[in-house]
Each structure stands twice: as structure tokens, then as C-alpha cells.
Amino acid sequence: MRHLYLLKAMMKKNFLIIWRYPFNLTAGIISIMMIFLVIFYGAQWLGGGSPNFGNTLEGIVMGFMLWMFIIFAFSDLTWDFINEAQQGTLEQLYMSPLGFGWVSVSYILSFLVINLTLTLGLFMLMMAVTGKWLHLDFFSLIPLMLLTVWGVYGFGFAMGGLALVFKQVQAVFQIFQFVWVALVIAASALETFPWAKFLPVTWGVHLIGRVLIGGQSLYSMPWTDIAFLAAVSGTYFGLGYLIFKRLEGIARDRGLLGHY
Amino acid sequence: MAEPVLVVKNLTKIYRSRRGDIVAVDNVSFRVYKNEVVGLLGPNGAGKTTIIKSICTILRPTAGEIWVDGADAIRNPRAALEKVAAVLEGNRNVYWRLTVKDNLEFFAGLQGQSLRSVRSYIDELIEMFNLKEKVHEQARALSRGMQQKLAVACALVKRTPILLLDEPTLGLDVETSYELRWILKRMAERGERTILLSSHDMNVVQDICERVIIINHGRIVVDDKIENLKRLFTASAYRFEIEGHFNQTQEQKLKEQFDLIKISRDSSRTVIEAELLDGQKVYEIIDVLKENGCRLESVGKQYPDLEEIFLRIVKGEKR
Ligand SMILES: Nc1ncnc2c1ncn2[C@@H]1O[C@H](COP(=O)(O)OP(=O)(O)OP(=O)(O)O)[C@@H](O)[C@H]1O
Ligand SMILES: [Mg+2]
DSSP states (O other), X not given: OHHHHHHHHHHHHHHHHHHHOTHHHHHHHXXXXXXXXXXXXXXXXXXXXXXXXXXXXXXXXXXXXXXXXXXXXXXXXXXXXXXXXXXXXXXXXXXXXXXXXXXXXXXXXHHHHHHHHXXXXXXXXXXXXXXXXXXXXXXXXXXXXXXXXXXXXXXXXXXXXXXXXXXXXXXHHHHHHHHHHHHHHHGGGTTTOGGGGGSTTHHXXXXXXXXXTTOOOGGGSXXXXXXHHHHHHHHHHXXXXXXXXXXXXXXXXXXXXXXX | OOOEEEEEEEEEEEEEETTEEEEEEEEEXXXXXXXXXXXEEOOXXXXXXXXXXXXXXXXXXXXXXXXXXXXXXXXXXXXXXXXXXXXXXXXXXXXXXXXXXXXXXXXXXXXXXXXXXXXXXXXXXXXXXXXXXXXXXXXXXXXXXXXXXXXXXXXXXXXXXXXXXXXXXXXXXXXXHHHHHHHHHHHHHTTOOEEEEEOSOHHHHHHHOSEEEEEXXXXXXXXXXXXXXXXXXXXXXXXXXXXXXXXXXXXHHHHHXXXXXXXXXXXXXXXXXXXXXXXXXXXXXXXXHHHTTOEEEEEEEOOOOHHHHHHHHHHHHHX
16 A cells, blocks of 8 residues: 555656656657658658558558657666756655665656657657558557566666666667667567567567557467567566666665765 | 664774775764754764765665664665655755645655645644745745755654754754754654754754764764763863963973963963863963963863864864
């Protein structure tokens, strides 16, 4: 019960801050939309002549949407730690008797709601602008998106831990943006490289592709496919969380939680 | 005396770095009893913040034990955090983009309390800290003093029996400092909380603490009631006023013969302040003055304030 009170307080705090300072968010949305349009029309222009290119364009819309969702999830916690440390509130967050782990999870959950709404909203906008409408089966799409992103949060935790200890993590951050692109694209090469399904998010993106482009429903998929996704994501989350705990311990030894 | 609610035993903290190890806290032990207000005093870098952060679990000690109200702060930090809240030095401690009320509600929630259960206490705190007119103001728009009051209120809203305050009055104007002291004092008198606070401001410590722990270079130098300290130092501090001035050699000789002596002068007089643990020495000084043909105007006891006591202890330490 107390965990819920904390979650509620965290959600309220984050919503209030975003609501009062929507500028960053708006700027982010506009720049993301512009990148998307450049990529989409660039690809259309380049591949314009080839037959069967329609599928690839749909893949771009879907891939971009998922990449955006993944990046949000991956970077949430790191930005949070950096911001809170700069504001001088991180140590206070640390002092919750419900544990810093739960505090961080509450933070993630409150932003998950925002990320999901935003991603799906932008997804609709992208489809409307480009005229490429995919199979919008939300009851299949949303659970799969959540299961996929669960593993990403493992990386988010590990990254957040790095930020606590090393502070300057922008370089790693930028590398990862491309890693995620590669992993999303890898989903279309699963036939050639079957082992790629063990990579984070790749199998999830594949399943989402079966829904959005193939028109399949979650409930008609073999349960083993979904269980495999859960297992992969769960493993990455677990590993990432362990790394985070370890790095948090180092930060506590060296007295790094306070400064930025 | 009452039971101890905070026990620190052989606490040691060593920061390891490439340039060598820094022993920030060196085998420190002390206790704080229920409803006490204890001051932690020490010069810059003495280790005050390190001790406070170790107690509230954001820093892991190298060795030692810490018990807060029966909870083991090292092996079970979460249990300890049910018992202790802290306002840390230099930090803002509160969210600048949230209003006074939103901040108080958030920190109550962070402690796992339902809004319903704290609502009336939040109103009480707003009243107590005189923040009523600013309830819906964002923290960044408040004055420095108000922000600090809010930070203390946000620690109180957690309703822990122990409160740690690291430099709570730093950078506050006199008026706000008094107001904050008054609130803390009243709270301690009502038996609501046990407080450990660090400060550079002797007036603050003298005003609200019954006991001080003075640390220097990571070690406890003194742990005693303020009144005892004053008595001790009053018993041994003397002041001689002399007509005219000493010459260089006379002054030098006096300083060599007696430790802990301070000589100052104005236009027509010389004042000697001396720490004479042995009462016999009073006569020795008078003899020296007589030999030098000085005219003694007055001899008396000194009544030092905490600041002087502190300076003497810390300086004496260094020798
Ligand atoms: N994170 C850290 N890493 C390395 N050394 C540190 C760290 N924090 C503090 N120190 C060192 O430990 C010693 C004790 O510092 P501490 O901050 O506890 O002193 P303090 O009594 O609070 O001083 P002040 O009155 O200036 O606040 C100092 O020598 C300081 O340089
Ligand atoms: Mg300090």
C-alpha cells in the first residue's frame, strides 16, 4: 500500500512539472517529427523506382515509432538522476524507506504513461502525414510494446547507475541511440540471423511487426513466442538492475550521490 | 537518563582516491538520547557532513556501527530511513518547480504516507513555519530563508523520530535564523523530535543545543553539555589589565612561560587573557608583571562564550 502512495506522489510530481514546463517536451516532439519526415521522404525518394517498396516504407513508420519509444524508455532514468542531482534533490529521493529501487521504478512508471501516450499520438500523426496506415490493433500492440520495453529499462537502469558514478555519460548515450536503431532494424533480418532474437528488443519488434504490418493479433500468436519475449526482456531487465545496484553501491561508497 | 535513540560506534570513513586516502571520520563514537538537541561543531572539513550522511545512509561508512531507534543503519538502511530524516547542507532539498504545498505532499508520499493521513499535519506545518501566504507559490519564487524553512518542513512531514540538520541556518538572515531556531527549540521542548544539527554558527548551537560534540580532523575532541564546558572554561580563564605597554622582549618572555596566552593592547592599556588550569599560575603571572614594573589595573575571571571555547579547543588540538 505504501508503495502505491509513493507511486502516486511521484506521478503527481512529474505531471505537475511537465505541465508547468511543457517547453522541453514540445521542442522534443517537433524535432523528432522533423527527423522522421526527413527519413521518410528521403527513403521514398531514394527507393521510389523499385517495386514492393511500399512494405519498406511501412517498416520505416513502425521502426521509427518503436525507436522513439525505446529511446524515451532508455534515457528516462539517466535524465532523472542527472536532473535531480543538479537540483539537489537526488539525495532526498535516495532517503525513501521504500528503497531507491522502488523510487526509480515509480519514476519510470510515471513516465511510461507519458511516453506511451506521446509515442502513440506521434505514431498516428506520422501515419496521417504519410498516408501509410498500419493495422492499429491496440489490444495487441500495447502489451507487446510494454513487454519489449521492459528489457530496455534494464539498460536504462544500468545507464542510470553509470550516470551516478561517472556523471559524464553523454558519449555512451549517443552510441546507444545508434545501437537501438541497429537492433530495431535487426528484426527484419531474423530469417538470415536467427540468433538475433536473443538481442534486446529485436524479437519484440518482430512480433509488433506481425501485428502492425502482418495484421496478426496477439491472441492468435503461439504463446511460446510471447513467453520468449518475456524471458528475453526479463533477463535484460534483471541484469541491468543488478549492474545498477552495484554502481549505486559504489556511488554510496564514494559519496557521489550528492554532487554533479 | 532516557534511552539512546541514536548510537554511533567506532564510525570510520575513508575516501579512497588515486591521490591517496582521506580519513574523513576516524573512529567516532557518540550517543544521542531521546528528545535531546545535540550540536555537531567543527571547522571546515572536520567530518560533520560525512557523519550526518552516514547516519542517513546515503554514504556507506568504511567501518563502525550506526543504530537509529533500534534500526541498523548499515545492514538495514531502509528500516533506518523509517526513523530518520535529514536536511542536507548546500542542497536545495526541495523541488523548485513545485509549490510549497506540492513539495510537502510529495515528501510525505516519498515516505510512503497516504495524503489523507498527513493532510492535517501539513496544515499544521504550514502554520508553524509561517508559510501560509506562500502555499501556492513555487519554491523557486521564495526567499532563501523561506526555502530553507520549507526544506526543514519537508523533513518534518516524514514524521520520523530523529531529525538531522546539516548547517540549517547557513546563509539565512538573522531574523529567519531566529525564527527557525525558535521552531526547532519549541519542537524539542514539546518532546516531539530528537535533533542532531551541525553548524558553524555558535550562536545557533548555544541557543538551541544542550550538548555539543566538537570534532576536528575526523575525531571527537569534546562531547559535553554546554553548561559544563562553560563552567570548565570559566574556572580556568583569567584576564589581566595593565596600564601601559609591554616591550617586545617582555611579551615574548610571557608567551614562552605560559601557554595559551593572548596579549592585546589599546592606546593606553594591555590586556592579557590566559588559560590557567593550575590556579597557582595566577600568582606566577603577577610576579612576572611585578618584576617588569607593570601597574596592574584589574584581575578577573573570563566568561567565554561558546565561540571562544570552540576556538580554544580546536586550536589547542592542533598543538
Ligand atoms: N565525496 C568525497 N570524496 C572525497 N573526499 C571527500 C568527499 N566528501 C568529503 N570529503 C573529504 O572528507 C573530509 C570531511 O569532509 P566533510 O564534508 O565531512 O566536512 P565538514 O565538517 O562537513 O566540513 P564543512 O564545515 O566544510 O561542511 C574533508 O577533508 C573532505 O575534503
Ligand atoms: Mg559539511
